[in-house]
Amino acid sequence: MSPLSRAWHLCLASYIVASVLYTTTFLIGHLVGAPLKSLFGLSSSSGPPLRLAKETWDLSPTAGDPLFSGNHVELGNPVTSGLDSNILGLNLWQGPNGTVQLPNSDSRRTLSMDEELVFSKAFAISMRPSKIIPYYYKASGPFSQGEVTVTSIITSDRLDVFARLVEKYKGPMSVTFHVKNITGEVPRTLERLRTIYASSELMSRFVDVHLVIDSFDRQFNTWRNIARLFARTDYILMLDVDFYLCTDFRTTLQKNPWIMRQLETGQAAVVIPAFEYTNFEEGKDYSKFPTTKAELLKLVRRGKVDVFHWGWKPGHNSTDYPRFYSASPDEIYLVTGYQSAYEPYVIFKKNGPPWCEERFVGYGGNKAACLFEMYLSGVTYYVLADHFLIHQNHLYEETARRSERKYNRKIYSGFKEEVCFRYLRSYRDTGLLNTTRARNAIAECKKLKPIRIAAPELLGD
Numbered sequence: 001m002s003p004l005s006r007a008w009h010l011c012l013a014s015y016i017v018a019s020v021l022y023t024t025t026f027l028i029g030h031l032v033g034a035p036l037k038s039l040f041g042l043s044s045s046s047g048p049p050l051r052l053a054k055e056t057w058d059l060s061p062t063a064g065d066p067l068f069s070g071n072h073v074e075l076g077n078p079v080t081s082g083l084d085s086n087i088l089g090l091n092l093w094q095g096p097n098g099t100v101q102l103p104n105s106d107s108r109r110t111l112s113m114d115e116e117l118v119f120s121k122a123f124a125i126s127m128r129p130s131k132i133i134p135y136y137y138k139a140s141g142p143f144s145q146g147e148v149t150v151t152s153i154i155t156s157d158r159l160d161v162f163a164r165l166v167e168k169y170k171g172p173m174s175v176t177f178h179v180k181n182i183t184g185e186v187p188r189t190l191e192r193l194r195t196i197y198a199s200s201e202l203m204s205r206f207v208d209v210h211l212v213i214d215s216f217d218r219q220f221n222t223w224r225n226i227a228r229l230f231a232r233t234d235y236i237l238m239l240d241v242d243f244y245l246c247t248d249f250r251t252t253l254q255k256n257p258w259i260m261r262q263l264e265t266g267q268a269a270v271v272i273p274a275f276e277y278t279n280f281e282e283g284k285d286y287s288k289f290p291t292t293k294a295e296l297l298k299l300v301r302r303g304k305v306d307v308f309h310w311g312w313k314p315g316h317n318s319t320d321y322p323r324f325y326s327a328s329p330d331e332i333y334l335v336t337g338y339q340s341a342y343e344p345y346v347i348f349k350k351n352g353p354p355w356c357e358e359r360f361v362g363y364g365g366n367k368a369a370c371l372f373e374m375y376l377s378g379v380t381y382y383v384l385a386d387h388f389l390i391h392q393n394h395l396y397e398e399t400a401r402r403s404e405r406k407y408n409r410k411i412y413s414g415f416k417e418e419v420c421f422r423y424l425r426s427y428r429d430t431g432l433l434n435t436t437r438a439r440n441a442i443a444e445c446k447k448l449k450p451i452r453i454a455a456p457e458l459l460g461d
Helices: 003-039 115-122 156-169 185-198 201-206 220-229 249-254 257-264 293-301 321-326 366-376 398-429 436-445 449-454
Strands: 099-103 110-114 131-137 148-154 173-180 207-214 235-238 243-245 268-272 274-277 305-307 332-334 345-349 380-384 389-391
Touching: 110 115, 131 220, 148 156, 148 220, 148 249, 156 173, 156 185, 156 201, 156 243, 173 185, 173 220, 185 201, 185 207, 201 207, 207 220, 220 235, 220 366, 249 257, 249 268, 257 268, 257 345, 257 380, 293 305, 366 398, 366 436, 398 436, 398 449
Parallel strands: 148 173, 148 235, 173 207, 268 380, 274 389
Antiparallel strands: 099 110, 131 207, 235 345, 243 389, 268 345, 274 305, 332 380
C-alpha cells in the first residue's frame, strides 16, 4: 500500500472513531445524563426558571444593571424596521444562552426555549419588534398564593401616581413599564424608575416591574397581559394606575369564604365600583378622597362625586349604582344587566379566564374587550357593595383619544362577532351549549345580527 493510501485510510479511520465518540457522548448526555442531573438536582443553569439578573434595587450605576454598568446603552432614533441592536442584544435571563426554562410534562426536567421565540408566540398579535424584560425589578416578597396582586401599566409620566398606589396598597403588585425607543430616552427613563423604586422600602418588598421597550404607544392590552402573566399570586386586580384605592377590599374577601370559592373556580370576577370628582381640580387631591362608603354617599348626594366617566354610561352602568348606594353592609350582589361596553375594574383568578385581546392599540374598547370575552367564557360578575375606587384626575391626549376610539369601535364590532362564533362552536363541540356555562354567550351573541343570521342553531333557535 502506498504512503498516500495509508494516509487516506488513517484519516478515514480517525473520522469514524471521532463520529462514534461524538454520537455516543451525545446519546449518553441527553438520554442518560439529563435525567440523572434532574434526579440529583444538578443543572447547568445559573438560576431557577424565570429568574432575572435584575432582582433588587440599587442606586449604584455599576451594581449589575445592564443598562447602567459602564457605558450607557445608546439608542438610535425611532425605528420602523427593527429595534436598535443594543436593545435587541439585552439578555437579562439567567437560563443558558438566552433561554427560557419551562417545566415540561416530566416535573423533574426542564424544556429550554429561546426567550424571543417564546415571547413572539405569547404576544403574536402585538406590534413588533418589542423587547420584553420580565422582573426588571423583582420584589423580595414573599407572597401568599391567596393574595390579590394589583396588575397595572405605567409610563414615565405616571410614576408619581404609581408610587402613591404602592404606598396605599402595601401588597403584591405586578406592573408593566413601557419605555419609548427614542434616542437618549431609555437610560433617562430607567434612571427615573430606579430613583422611584429606591425611594421606598415598600417598592422593593412588593413590586415586580416588567420592562417593555419599543416604538409603539398605548398597546394597553399587551401590557396588561404581561403584568398578569408574571404576577406571582393566584388572584389579580386589573387596575389602571390612576385610581386610588379608598377602602380595604382585601379584608372583605378574606372574611367571606363564599366569594373566595367563587373566585377559585375561575368563573367569577369581583367588581370594585369606580367614581370620579365632577370638579377636575378637586379630583386631583387624593388626600381629601373619602375612605368610607358613608363619606362617599355624602359627596354623591352633593353632586361632587359621580360614576367614573359619567358621560359614557355604558362603560360602568352595569354595576347598577342605585343598588350600590342602597346596599346593606357587607353585601355582595350579582351584575344582572351586563352589556358589551361594560369595563369595570375587577378581581379574578390569574389562571383560567381569557386573556385580553391584543389587537386593540390605543384608546377605546380595549378593556371592554377583555371583560366581554371573560363574560362569554362563563364568568359571572359580582359587586363589592362596601368598596370603591376614585380616579385621580389628569389630562388626556384628546386628539389621540378621538381618532383611536373611532378606529377601535370598528375593531370591536368585528371582534365581538368573531369571539361569539368561537365560543358558541366550542360550547357545541364540547357538549356545553345547553348548560349554564354557555348562558352568557348565548344571551350576548343573540344581540348580534350576523350571528343570528349565520348560526341560529348555535343560539338555541
